[in-house]
Amino acid sequence: MSNISLEDTIAAIATPLGEGGISVIRISGPETFSIAAKMFHPAKGNLEQFSSHTIHYGEIRDRDGQVVDQVLVSLFRAPHSYTGEDVIEISSHGGLVITKKILDVLIQEGARHAEPGEFTKRAFLNGKIDLAQAEAVLDLIKAKSDKARQAALDQLSGSLSRHFKSLKDDLMKIYAHMEAYLDFPEEHLEVYSNQEFHSKFAAINREMSGLVGSFKRGSILRxxxxxxxxxxxxxxxxxxxxxxxxxxxxxxxxxxxxxxxxxxxxxxxxxxxxxxxxxxxxxxxxxxxxxxxxxxxxxxxxxxxxxxxxxxxxxxxxxxxxxxxxxxxxxxxxxxxxxxxxxxxxxxxxxxxxxxxxxxxxxxxxxxxxxxxxxxxxxxxxxxxxxxxxLSGKPSGKEGGQVTRLRHKNALERACGALGRAEEAFVRQESLEFVIVDIKAALDELRELIGEIYSEDLLDVIFSEFCIGK
Ligand SMILES: Nc1nc2c(ncn2[C@@H]2O[C@H](COP(=O)(O)OP(=O)(O)O)[C@@H](O)[C@H]2O)c(=O)[nH]1
Ligand SMILES: [Mg+2]
Missing domain, CATH: 3.40.50.300 (P-loop containing nucleotide triphosphate hydrolases)
Structure with missing residues (x-):
């Protein structure tokens, strides 16, 4: 999986394959409405003119005009949808043959099969949720107990992300200050004293270590x-x-x-x-x-x-x-x-x-x-x-202070290590450039946690665990 393009319109069956009351087929992307309009025939009105967040009854017909099923279509206009794009969800009768056939017609009309997790990946790429929240979507779906569900929901609501962001912002201030000192020596800025430097770092370090320490309990929850x-x-x-x-x-x-x-x-x-x-x-x-x-x-x-x-x-x-x-x-x-x-x-x-x-x-x-x-x-x-x-392992105390994923724990540990090196270099009065390199490394770890920076490989690892249609 390596699809980072948002130009295609993607489609997938979003419910488990099998027999059930209803099944949901999902479509997202720029051509959603024009593709859906070719195959969905509403009992009243015209799909392309329907307003956002409305539901419509009608028929799905294949290219030969044969009726495939009677369905309800829910319509969401960008950016107010799960993916942030134009989205349609077709609720059909729940049966294997029906859903596969509807998906086939969508593909014939120009949609592409979605990859695992691609809807959520688009939500991330379109800025609807950050990376830690995207991971929480998967954890929520895979929750094996009520406690796991609660922890995932908490993370999905953004509480852990807010924690990561505030750490990042604090560190960013220190970083910006030192950069300015280096870049504009003629401005006579004051660089921190050892004491100041230490107290600024100690608070950030304490909080990050607290989050690392919450992992044992977090992994039990998950x-x-x-x-x-x-x-x-x-x-x-x-x-x-x-x-x-x-x-x-x-x-x-x-x-x-x-x-x-x-x-x-x-x-x-x-x-x-x-x-x-x-x-x-x-x-x-x-x-x-x-x-x-x-x-x-x-x-x-x-x-x-x-x-x-x-x-x-x-x-x-x-x-x-x-x-x-x-x-x-x-x-x-x-x-x-x-x-x-x-x-x-x-x-x-x-x-x-x-x-x-x-x-x-x-x-x-x-x-x-x-x-x-x-x-x-x-x-x-x-x-x-x-x-x-x-419960004897403690959460870090603050709201959202619960790390449940190994990726987060490892990144926080690396960030702590980098801050430690920065402080040592500062105390030894090495060139500030060396100090800054490690602060930047810690900052990047925090930014990668929420996905402000990411590699395609990282996205592949995270989203390939998802099911198709999510
Ligand atoms: N009176 C009484 N008998 C018990 C109790 N728990 C187990 N037993 C009996 O002890 C025997 C052994 O039980 P079992 O569960 O097979 O033991 P195991 O070999 O440790 O798995 C059985 O006859 C059980 O009915 C208990 O709480 N009270
Ligand atoms: Mg026994």
Missing amino acids: EGISVVLAGKPNVGKSSLFNALLARDRALVSEFPGTTRDALEEALEIQGFYVRLTDTAGLSSTASSPVDQMGMERTRRALKQADLFLYLVDGSASLDEGDRLVFEELKSGRPPDRPILVLINKSDLRPALRLEDLQRLTGAGPQECLKVSTKTREGLDDLEKRIEALL
């Missing part, structure tokens, strides 16, 4: 997290798995070793997207080849998880099996990933000594949660604990 259930056989992992999913997904039985494979399912916990994995109980004594394979999968799941739920049976005392699993868990997980300790079967008479569990896990008394998959006791608490852990 991508969700992986939670793994671990514990020796028969403590109730599969029962908890089913209880959290609210359906019987995993086999549960009183026989140890029922789960032989790692099962993964997606669910929402307090609005977050969570991939939950039930594991075959870890135990080094697995004998059969199938059990060995299950164990292998469990070990792999351990490495990829963001959070662990370690289960023990509260109606029995802690034993060697519990210990072995915990040791495996501790050594198999990435060290910064938290473990929540759960005492299951709280509906039965307690036999577990809390001190033993605390000694083994290092968890405080408040950190061991009593649950029962039978009565659902403690499950709400468990969900809240998980949410609290997810």
Whole structure:
């Protein structure tokens, strides 16, 4: 994809291909109305004279005059449309043959097939939205949870972009001041003192670092997290798995070793997207080849998880099996990933000594949660604990201070690095030209975030992820 020209008129089916109530075919570009007028025959009036933001009933006819479908046409005149161009949206009956045929007629009449994301790309090129907002359109469509949806919508409304712009403006002032100092030495401008320079940079740096720091939480919002259930056989992992999913997904039985494979399912916990994995109980004594394979999968799941739920049976005392699993868990997980300790079967008479569990896990008394998959006791608490852990990474504090995309985080990190180099050069009293080069580099990173400057390659990377028709 490398279409940066805005001269063509583009068309695409904007709804998923398949049967449904209606389908929408979208057209945008300078010839939109003249192309549509050749094939759309309104019940009343003339399409080219309709005013913007109106809807019209009529027929689509092919070149032989045959009726293809009865449709509604919505009309948007530039610049008041999604793309900023003349746009028409044809709502047809929702069927594969109909939509393909309408698109064919549009192409015959002079439109070109749109590339993935080309409507949104045009919205960007025409200045309707900036690049961070364009990315938010995709994130909104692909949101896997309610929290992801909210974060994307916030970014689409421009709050993150405003943040980037204000950082850019602050930096621009410093840059302009130093440029002027260099360009007009005869004007006797004052260049900053070390102290001034530092205080001006420190504020910008702090804010950018804050945004970088918000990425961990942001990527959780966007991508969700992986939670793994671990514990020796028969403590109730599969029962908890089913209880959290609210359906019987995993086999549960009183026989140890029922789960032989790692099962993964997606669910929402307090609005977050969570991939939950039930594991075959870890135990080094697995004998059969199938059990060995299950164990292998469990070990792999351990490495990829963001959070662990370690289960023990509260109606029995802690034993060697519990210990072995915990040791495996501790050594198999990435060290910064938290473990929540759960005492299951709280509906039965307690036999577990809390001190033993605390000694083994290092968890405080408040950190061991009593649950029962039978009565659902403690499950709400468990969900809240998980949410609290997810939210422990902080947003940067300001409105729109949430970075969810790796591209943004990387650019901000590079900008921080460049500012650091600029400050070092300034303090070492190197030629101001060197200082300015790095300030310019930081500035360009910020400008690229919102798309004030961009390469065709960057646009290709961003928009190729979109679907056709968006
Ligand atoms: N009383 C009681 N029994 C439970 C509870 N959770 C699981 N069980 C029982 O414990 C046994 C093992 O459960 P399962 O989920 O297969 O354990 P897993 O091997 O860890 O996956 C089954 O007979 C379950 O019915 C609970 O909260 N209370
Ligand atoms: Mg099981």
